[in-house]
Amino acid sequence: MSDKIDIKSMNYEELEQFVVTGLNDKKFRARQIYDWLHVKLARSFDEMSNLSRALREKLADQCELTALTVVKCYVSEIDGTRKYLLRLPDGNIIESVLMKYKHGNSVCVSSQVGCRMGCRFCASTLDGLARNMTASEVLDEIYVIQRDINERISNVVIMGSGEPLDNYDNAVRFIKMLSDANGLNISQRNITLSTCGIVPRIYDLAGEDLQITLAISLHAVTDERRRELMPIANKYSIEEILKACRAYYGHNNRRLTFEYSLVKGVNDSEEDARALGRLLRGINAHINLIPVNPIKERDFRQSEANAVVNFKNKLEKYGENVTIRREMGRDIQAACGQLRKNYIDALESEE
Numbered sequence: 001m002s003d004k005i006d007i008k009s010m011n012y013e014e015l016e017q018f019v020v021t022g023l024n025d026k027k028f029r030a031r032q033i034y035d036w037l038h039v040k041l042a043r044s045f046d047e048m049s050n051l052s053r054a055l056r057e058k059l060a061d062q063c064e065l066t067a068l069t070v071v072k073c074y075v076s077e078i079d080g081t082r083k084y085l086l087r088l089p090d091g092n093i094i095e096s097v098l099m100k101y102k103h104g105n106s107v108c109v110s111s112q113v114g115c116r117m118g119c120r121f122c123a124s125t126l127d128g129l130a131r132n133m134t135a136s137e138v139l140d141e142i143y144v145i146q147r148d149i150n151e152r153i154s155n156v157v158i159m160g161s162g163e164p165l166d167n168y169d170n171a172v173r174f175i176k177m178l179s180d181a182n183g184l185n186i187s188q189r190n191i192t193l194s195t196c197g198i199v200p201r202i203y204d205l206a207g208e209d210l211q212i213t214l215a216i217s218l219h220a221v222t223d224e225r226r227r228e229l230m231p232i233a234n235k236y237s238i239e240e241i242l243k244a245c246r247a248y249y250g251h252n253n254r255r256l257t258f259e260y261s262l263v264k265g266v267n268d269s270e271e272d273a274r275a276l277g278r279l280l281r282g283i284n285a286h287i288n289l290i291p292v293n294p295i296k297e298r299d300f301r302q303s304e305a306n307a308v309v310n311f312k313n314k315l316e317k318y319g320e321n322v323t324i325r326r327e328m329g330r331d332i333q334a335a336c337g338q339l340r341k342n343y344i345d346a347l348e349s350e351e
């Protein structure tokens with residue numbers, strides 16, 4: 001990374017301050033610059049046509065303007081889902097997904113390059129964590145896609161590669177800037193953050209007073225079983241996670257989502273469904289069942305379709321609100337993190 005100022009990660013107040021004290025210019029310039037960066041989605045200072053050439057040169061001198069580039073885009077012929085491989089300014093590759101729904105366009109963003117959480121069913125973690133992403137890089141995943149399709153993005157899920165609460169400050173900054181009325185102004189209610197359950201950070205997040213949906217990757221009903229799937233379970237028990245969730249709800253009054261990946265023969269029995277229903281009793285929850293995507297490096301298999309439906313029916317008997325995640329972009333099938341991994345493996349085998 002260069003040592004220039006990452007201007008696109010500055011929030012509105014910080015930019016105002018920088019324009020006045022760093023650039024020695026008028027305060028109203030900040031509004032113009034912020035508008036170019038976060039509404040018009042400019043990719044260079046040269047595009048900022050209502051700024052003087054001198055100011056544009058000064059900006060280019062002192063600041064870097066984070067702009068991701070599309071390496072590849074796979075488009076589903078079935079449902080229009082687009083999976084993007086994007087290059088970060090330092091050459092790292094990440095992936096983002098656009099899903100088209102009747103209610104609008106939704107983007108699933110990555111928040112780290114790789115991940116160090118080690119969940120057994122996830123391809124993003126196979127090579128560990130390379131680095132955290134900056135707020136500007138995560139924002140630009142959305143900006144690049146909005147520019148590409150020339151349609152507004154209305155929903156965002158932070159559920160791609162990386163654990164957002166392991167990159168807490170940048171993740172929170174990203175959410176605040178994404179929902180800023182001076183920027184893209186995406187409602188916080190349309191933003192979901194998914195975590196594997198870093199308990200202290202859930203309490204921190206509750207204190208931020210955000211209106212986002214918190215999604216917990218639960219995936220098992222006992223600590224013992226969860227530890228087999230997710231190393232983070234060695235650190236925090238399910239009980240501790242649920243206690244933090246109750247605190248989050250107490251603060252924000254926002255219904256929680258629990259993600260449960262169904263792995264054939266591992267956690268998809270009727271007994272598991274009953275145990276999950278008992279576990280979440282009394283919590284205002286939405287349960288999202290995800291038939292797990294097989295990845296070639298692990299031997300997990302997807303639950304049979306009837307096992308998924310049985311699981312859902314059992315849970316509903318407990319009064320739970322349950323959905324089965326619709327598989328988007330089936331014809332461009334790639335588990336989370338798999339596109340990036342395949343691309344990097346192919347590059348390495350060419351060398």
Ligand code: SF4
Nearest residue numbers: 115117119122125162
């Ligand atoms: S599921 Fe999420 S937290 Fe777990 S390894 Fe994959 S990216 Fe990391």
